[in-house]
Amino acid sequence: MGHLREWALPAIVGAAIGAIGLVVVHGQQRNASGTLTSMDYIEIQQLVSRYPYALDTGAEGGYTYADLFTPDGVFIRASGARVEGREALARLVRLNPQAPRRSAPGPSFDPGRRGPMYTSHFITNHVIEPAPGGAVGKEYLVILDLGDPGQTSVVQQGGHYEDVYVKTARGWRFKSRQMIQSRAGT
Amino acid sequence: MGHLREWALPAIVGAAIGAIGLVVVHGQQRNASGTLTSMDYIEIQQLVSRYPYALDTGAEGGYTYADLFTPDGVFIRASGARVEGREALARLVRLNPQAPRRSAPGPSFDPGRRGPMYTSHFITNHVIEPAPGGAVGKEYLVILDLGDPGQTSVVQQGGHYEDVYVKTARGWRFKSRQMIQSRAGT
Amino acid sequence: MGHLREWALPAIVGAAIGAIGLVVVHGQQRNASGTLTSMDYIEIQQLVSRYPYALDTGAEGGYTYADLFTPDGVFIRASGARVEGREALARLVRLNPQAPRRSAPGPSFDPGRRGPMYTSHFITNHVIEPAPGGAVGKEYLVILDLGDPGQTSVVQQGGHYEDVYVKTARGWRFKSRQMIQSRAGT
Numbered sequence: 001m002g003h004l005r006e007w008a009l010p011a012i013v014g015a016a017i018g019a020i021g022l023v024v025v026h027g028q029q030r031n032a033s034g035t036l037t038s039m040d041y042i043e044i045q046q047l048v049s050r051y052p053y054a055l056d057t058g059a060e061g062g063y064t065y066a067d068l069f070t071p072d073g074v075f076i077r078a079s080g081a082r083v084e085g086r087e088a089l090a091r092l093v094r095l096n097p098q099a100p101r102r103s104a105p106g107p108s109f110d111p112g113r114r115g116p117m118y119t120s121h122f123i124t125n126h127v128i129e130p131a132p133g134g135a136v137g138k139e140y141l142v143i144l145d146l147g148d149p150g151q152t153s154v155v156q157q158g159g160h161y162e163d164v165y166v167k168t169a170r171g172w173r174f175k176s177r178q179m180i181q182s183r184a185g186t
Numbered sequence: 187m188g189h190l191r192e193w194a195l196p197a198i199v200g201a202a203i204g205a206i207g208l209v210v211v212h213g214q215q216r217n218a219s220g221t222l223t224s225m226d227y228i229e230i231q232q233l234v235s236r237y238p239y240a241l242d243t244g245a246e247g248g249y250t251y252a253d254l255f256t257p258d259g260v261f262i263r264a265s266g267a268r269v270e271g272r273e274a275l276a277r278l279v280r281l282n283p284q285a286p287r288r289s290a291p292g293p294s295f296d297p298g299r300r301g302p303m304y305t306s307h308f309i310t311n312h313v314i315e316p317a318p319g320g321a322v323g324k325e326y327l328v329i330l331d332l333g334d335p336g337q338t339s340v341v342q343q344g345g346h347y348e349d350v351y352v353k354t355a356r357g358w359r360f361k362s363r364q365m366i367q368s369r370a371g372t
Numbered sequence: 373m374g375h376l377r378e379w380a381l382p383a384i385v386g387a388a389i390g391a392i393g394l395v396v397v398h399g400q401q402r403n404a405s406g407t408l409t410s411m412d413y414i415e416i417q418q419l420v421s422r423y424p425y426a427l428d429t430g431a432e433g434g435y436t437y438a439d440l441f442t443p444d445g446v447f448i449r450a451s452g453a454r455v456e457g458r459e460a461l462a463r464l465v466r467l468n469p470q471a472p473r474r475s476a477p478g479p480s481f482d483p484g485r486r487g488p489m490y491t492s493h494f495i496t497n498h499v500i501e502p503a504p505g506g507a508v509g510k511e512y513l514v515i516l517d518l519g520d521p522g523q524t525s526v527v528q529q530g531g532h533y534e535d536v537y538v539k540t541a542r543g544w545r546f547k548s549r550q551m552i553q554s555r556a557g558t
Binding site: 223224225228232235236237238239281283287291298299300301302303304305306307308309310330332333334335338339340341 | 410413414450479494496497498499500510512513514527528529530531532552553554555556557558
C-alpha cells in the first residue's frame, strides 16, 4: 500500500501531463476548425453523400431517406414548403410505380423516373462549420436528368442546400435541409 | 540501478495510462465508423479523386490508370464486360493519336478526345464503408464532353460506380470498380 | 522540494514516453500521406469548397473571394492573364449591378448573372498532395449557367484548376490557382 502510494502520484502526474499533451494536440486541431474532429467532418461528409442515393432510388419505401434526418427533421423545398417528420419525409420520395413517366429525360422533375439505378442529384462544394449544438453546412446541387442508354441527358436545374446537422446516438443526422434554387443577379 | 528501478515502474504506469487514454480517443473514432481511421477515409477519397485524371489523360501509356488498381484488379464496364489485370486496364485508356476525333463535343464517347488537358469524368457523392478485407464505396458519375474554347459542351451520360478497395503496401487501391449506367424507373 | 524532485523525474519520463507514443501514432498518419495530417486535408478541402460561393456571389465587395488567397496570392485565368494581390482579386469578382445581364442562361460567361443566390462553379475530383512549403492540389471544374425557376440550364464550359496552398496564421490559403480549360486530344 505504502509502495503503491509511493509511485501512484508520479504515475498519475505522468499520465496527466501526457493527457494534457493529448488535449493540446487535439485542441490545436479544434482551434483550427472550431469544435469538430476530423472524424466529425468525415461523418458529416458521408451523411451528405448518402442523401442522393436515398432520394433518387426511393429505397425502403422512402425510409432510407427519412432516416437521414432526426425524427423531427425537416426538408424545406425550393418553394418554401416544409416537409416535416419521418412519415412525411418518406412519403416525399417513396416510389410510385403508377406515376406517369416520360419516355425521355426532360427539363422538369418527374417522380416516375426515380428507381434503384437512377442518379440525378449531384452534390459538391460541401462547406461544414461547427455551430452551437452541432454543425451547419452548405453544398451546390445540380439535378441532371440522365438518359437511359441511347437517350440524351439534360441539366434540369440546380442551386444550393443549407443544412443543420446534429450528432445523435445513431451518428450525424440532418436536423434541417433547405433547397434554394439558383437565381441570377443581385 | 536501484534508483532507475524506483521511478521506472511509475513512469511506465504513467505512460501506460496515457497510452490507454490515446487508445480510447482513437477507439471512439473507430467505433463511430467501423474499422476505418480518418486517414483511411481521406486516402480512399484521394484514390477516387485521382481516377478521372488518369482516365481522361491516358497518362503514361495508361499505366497511371492501371496502377490505381491492384495487380489483379478489374474494371467492369456498363455493358458488364470485365477488363482485368494491369495490361488490359492500361490498354483500355491508352491514348491513340490515330483514333478518329470529332471536331466538336458529342453525346457519345470518343476515345480520340482523350488527352493531357481533357476533363470528362466528374465524380461526386462518395460513400465509403468499412468491409471485410478493406472497404467498399460508391459514387455518382457524370461524363461531360466539354468543348474546346469557343465550342459548346454537352452532358454525355452518367450513372454510378460501385467499388471495392483494399489497402496494399503502396496504399489503398481498387480491387474492383463497376460502372452502372443511370436508368429511370422501377 | 526533495519530495517534488523524487516524483518529478518519473512523471516527466512517463509523460515523455506518452508523448513519444503520440508522435509515433501521428507519425504513422504522416508517413502514409507525406506531411499532411487528416485535419490539413480537411481544411484544404474546406478552403476549396468555400471558393465557389465567394466567386459566384461576389460577397463583401469581392473580399470574401480575395481573402481565400494569401495577401500576395494570384489567380491565373484560362487565358494566362495573372490577377495578383487582394485588391485585384476582389475587383475580379465584385458585383456590378450596372452590368448588362442576359435574360436567360447562355453558353458564355456573364458577370451580370453573379449574385447572392447564384450557383455556377461546380468543383470535384479534388487531389491534394504535400509539397515543400505546404501542399498542391487539382480539381475538375464545370461552369453551369443554371436557369432561374422556369428557365433552362446549360453547361457553359469547364476544365481543371491547379493550386498551391500554404498554411498561414489564419489557416490554409491559396498561394496560387490556375484555371486550365478542357481541350480534347493529344
